[in-house]
Every structure is written in C-alpha cells, then in structure tokens.
Amino acid sequence: MAAGLVISAPASGVGKTTLTLALARAWRNRGLNVQCFKSGPDYIDPAFHAAATGRASVNVDSWAMDGAAIMHLVSRGADADVVLAEGSMGLFDGVAARGVSGSGATADIAQMLGWPVVLVIDPSGQAQTAAAIAAGLRDYRAGVRVAGVVLNRVASPRHEDLVRRALSDAGIAVFGALPRHAEISLPKRHLGLVQAEEQAEIGKLIDEAARFVAEHVDLDAVLRSAAGWSPQPAANGLNVAPPGQRIALARDAAFSFVYPHMLEAWRAAGAEILPFSPLADEAPDASADVCWLPGGYPELHAGKIAAHARFRSGLRGFADTRPVHGECGGYMVLGAALTDADGVRHEMAGLLGLETSFAKRRMHLGYRLAELAAPMPGHRVGARLRGHEFHYSTILAQPDTPLAVVHDATGAVIAETGSRRGHATGTFFHLIAEDR
Structure with a gap:
C-alpha cells in the first residue's frame, strides 16, 4: 500500500518544489519507491520529479480533467511506497468558475484523493503570524486535512522557536525547520524554473537538497502522517486522441x-x-x-x-x-x-x-x-x-x-x-x- 501526501503552501515561491524533490530523493536513498505528480498545468516540474525519483511524473488538473482521468493518471503510483503530489500556487488557489471536476486548486486533488497536506511555510518577516496563516489554511475547507508544516528560510534559532511555539499552541505539527541555504536554490527564468534537462548539475543539486532536508526535517514523522492509499488500476480515463499515427x-x-x-x-x-x-x-x-x-x-x-x-x-x-x-x-x-x-x-x-x-x-x-x-x-x-x-x-x-x-x-x-x-x-x- 502506498502512502500519499500533498506538498502545498500559502503561495508560490515558498519552496514546494525544493521540498518535494528533497523528500523524494531522501526516501529513495532509503530504498523506498517514490512516485511524484504535479497538481496544475506546470509543465516544467514533472521533469524535476523524474530526476529525483527515477519515475516519470505527470500533471493532474481538476479544472481540465475529470475524475476518471485523474484516477487513471495517479494509479501509476499503486506500486510505489510513497506518492507525493506537488501543488501549484497556494493550497486553495484556483479559478472562480469550476471546470470539469474542480477549480484547478491543489486542495481539489488533496480532497479527491484523501491525501493529507504538508504545508511549506516561509515565516520571513513574521513570527507568530505564520501560525495564524497555517491555522487558516487548516480550517478553511472541510475535507482537506493539514498534517503539519515544514518551515523554510528561518532566520535564526530564536526565530524558529517563536514560530514553533505559536504553531504548537495552534495544534499544528512542525516536521522541521530549514535555515536559508543558497546551494539548493533552483535557477529561474521568465516562464518559471530553468528546465531540468538544461541543468547538468541537477542530480547534485537534488542530492544536496535531500541531505539538507534530512538533516533538518523528521522524515519518519512526515511519512507517518501520510494516508494509506491502495488504488485499483484504472481504465484509460484520458480523453486525448493522437494527432496522427x-x-x-x-x-x-x-x-x-x-x-x-x-x-x-x-x-x-x-x-x-x-x-x-x-x-x-x-x-x-x-x-x-x-x-x-x-x-x-x-x-x-x-x-x-x-x-x-x-x-x-x-x-x-x-x-x-x-x-x-x-x-x-x-x-x-x-x-x-x-x-x-x-x-x-x-x-x-x-x-x-x-x-x-x-x-x-x-x-x-x-x-x-x-x-x-x-x-x-x-x-x-x-x-x-x-x-x-x-x-x-x-x-x-x-x-x-x-x-x-x-x-x-x-x-x-x-x-x-x-x-x-x-x-x-x-x-x-x-x-x-x-x-x-
């Protein structure tokens, strides 16, 4: 049975991709079989997922795809030990008018699959307010369960302690806290990250991210928070015809x-x-x-x-x-x-x-x-x-x-x-x- 998790955040640019890649590689280094997905229409991140796991990643999109298509795509994770769905933008960010099965929000995928959410919270420029943001995300929508948070870019041990205490008071688990670490920053250009195939050192960067996250995050606690998930192999639910033979x-x-x-x-x-x-x-x-x-x-x-x-x-x-x-x-x-x-x-x-x-x-x-x-x-x-x-x-x-x-x-x-x-x-x- 696979263990399913969604990696999300309050906004873009907080560190979802880096944490997803680091967790995937760290668990793979432990001998686990890891499958990743990308929620939303980002066509760059799946190649990074594949580099981290050795398994092809695909997009799942609640605005453009119906439930059958999504279930068909995620069924490839049935033989994995851990399945990670990386979100896009903030957890509840989507469009106002629903599409085929939802608004395109990461929360749609979390609710549809029944997978808990690990939030990446960047408390830069704040302290206790970070707990208020996490609590608001936890309580915003019934059917979406927040398992806990990973803090990213904490400024100092004192800063970390303030945020941890506030999160504890709010009843939110903290899986770890990451200091700033320039060596694991992914390069960007105007349409997003520079693509994985253009980065000769991507393997080393992911290895360093995995080492760094394993040092600062309780990987076992994150894994225990995942939901057991055992899908039945789905029939082809995709409605995509080839343009030719x-x-x-x-x-x-x-x-x-x-x-x-x-x-x-x-x-x-x-x-x-x-x-x-x-x-x-x-x-x-x-x-x-x-x-x-x-x-x-x-x-x-x-x-x-x-x-x-x-x-x-x-x-x-x-x-x-x-x-x-x-x-x-x-x-x-x-x-x-x-x-x-x-x-x-x-x-x-x-x-x-x-x-x-x-x-x-x-x-x-x-x-x-x-x-x-x-x-x-x-x-x-x-x-x-x-x-x-x-x-x-x-x-x-x-x-x-x-x-x-x-x-x-x-x-x-x-x-x-x-x-x-x-x-x-x-x-x-x-x-x-x-x-x-």
Whole structure:
C-alpha cells in the first residue's frame, strides 16, 4: 500500500518544489519507491520529479480533467511506497468558475484523493503570524486535512522557536525547520524554473537538497502522517486522441513544453513519435503523417531558428501535403516573424501570418476553453478543448482565419483565437484534454 501526501503552501515561491524533490530523493536513498505528480498545468516540474525519483511524473488538473482521468493518471503510483503530489500556487488557489471536476486548486486533488497536506511555510518577516496563516489554511475547507508544516528560510534559532511555539499552541505539527541555504536554490527564468534537462548539475543539486532536508526535517514523522492509499488500476480515463499515427515532434531547448500525459496517451493509442530538433537544423521526418511543434523558448533562439534554412524549408514542404500544428512557442514559429526582447525581427516559417513580439512584453496566463471552428490534428470541428496559456509575447498581427472561439476560465471571449491556413494550425494554449 502506498502512502500519499500533498506538498502545498500559502503561495508560490515558498519552496514546494525544493521540498518535494528533497523528500523524494531522501526516501529513495532509503530504498523506498517514490512516485511524484504535479497538481496544475506546470509543465516544467514533472521533469524535476523524474530526476529525483527515477519515475516519470505527470500533471493532474481538476479544472481540465475529470475524475476518471485523474484516477487513471495517479494509479501509476499503486506500486510505489510513497506518492507525493506537488501543488501549484497556494493550497486553495484556483479559478472562480469550476471546470470539469474542480477549480484547478491543489486542495481539489488533496480532497479527491484523501491525501493529507504538508504545508511549506516561509515565516520571513513574521513570527507568530505564520501560525495564524497555517491555522487558516487548516480550517478553511472541510475535507482537506493539514498534517503539519515544514518551515523554510528561518532566520535564526530564536526565530524558529517563536514560530514553533505559536504553531504548537495552534495544534499544528512542525516536521522541521530549514535555515536559508543558497546551494539548493533552483535557477529561474521568465516562464518559471530553468528546465531540468538544461541543468547538468541537477542530480547534485537534488542530492544536496535531500541531505539538507534530512538533516533538518523528521522524515519518519512526515511519512507517518501520510494516508494509506491502495488504488485499483484504472481504465484509460484520458480523453486525448493522437494527432496522427506517425508524429514528427519538435523536441529541443526551444520546443520542450509538452505535458507528459499527452505523449503517454498518444503512445497508448498506438502512435509513434519521431523527435527532431529545429535547433540542429533538422526537418520533420518525411515518413510522418503529422508534425507537432510544442511550446518552449523560441524567443531565446529566434536568430538560430531564422538562420536554419533546412528546418524552415523542410517544414514548409511538409505542410504542403500534411497537417502541421504549433502550440504557443510552436505557433509563433509557424508565423511570419518573431521580434525578440532586443527588438530584432526574425523571419519564421511563414506558414501562418502571425507576428509576435517579446520587445513589448505582456503576460498571458490562465486556463482556456476552446471550441474548434475547424479541425486540427486529432480533434474534430466543434470539439471543446481545455488547455492553459502562459507566455509574455504580444500579438502584432494575427491575420489568418481563427481556429477556434476561445474563452478564459470566467467565460470571457479572448483575442488569442489561434489560426489556420492550409494544412497549418496553431494555438497559444497548451492542450490538456478534450471535453467528453
């Protein structure tokens, strides 16, 4: 039987990912089999989880996925000793209008699975108030149980003592307290953490985090607080169709944002994935029947992409006869041009008329529900697709026929409709699942 826990916090940036990785590696070092998940649409953290545990991690999302899909995904943890679900943002942070099975909040997953929550609390600039915050989270919603807290970035032994006493008075267990430790800080960029595959020293960093946390946190007490959990293997509850039988998938540092559950669902349906690297000036495999360009960081590599004639001509030739789809960064590369943060305009593939600029930065963030006005690879006209958008580009031109009517999580229609022209389609949102 596995032991299930949710790692959450009052807010982003408190240390959830670091604690999750450290606990996972520390327990793995003890010989336990650890499975991680990520609550919410973060597509970067699962790769860190895999580096820490040696097991693939996937996203579970209560706004975009129904209960059957979530249970199907978490059932992979049935053979583990410990299962950790890392939350996103604060414990109860989600959208106002419920989605398929919830608001997208980490609390939805904790309640659905019956797993206790370990809170990461950063008491910087406060003392007893940290206990009030923890108590408020504990009492906010029936059905969500807080097992205890780990304090992060405590300033001194006296500071730690003040916070511990207040938490004890509130009846909240303290599993440990972590002093500031710069050596385990994960590097960041504008869309979140620098990806695990880009960090050559990620294994050493996780090892140091595990050593540090094991020194300051009662690992046995945390493990005892977990809920026993023994799911039945679930039938395939994912509603994700592959875009083709043989999928040419752009995959490198510029095209790296792919939800792991999407690739798994494609393979489970019998599709073959044929990776290629635009940054290595590679064209999509000629034997593929569809090409998919995921998001990533094309804005950091725009000059190289523009200079790679073999990739661009190969992509255009592919699109003469077969579908090509781009998500977010991939959509931008399918467009006419991308202006980088320095104001330099770079020609892209030109399969769509989209022009975007990072010189005029504006954050686009949130869930998206799109109703297709035309088919796109794997999905029919009228399909309702749930996804998530996160980028800083500004649209300078989006002249092609809209691909979909797109709403945000409040139901408001947004301008990022996606585009279609010939065999090319693109969206700013990253697909998570199709409504049944």
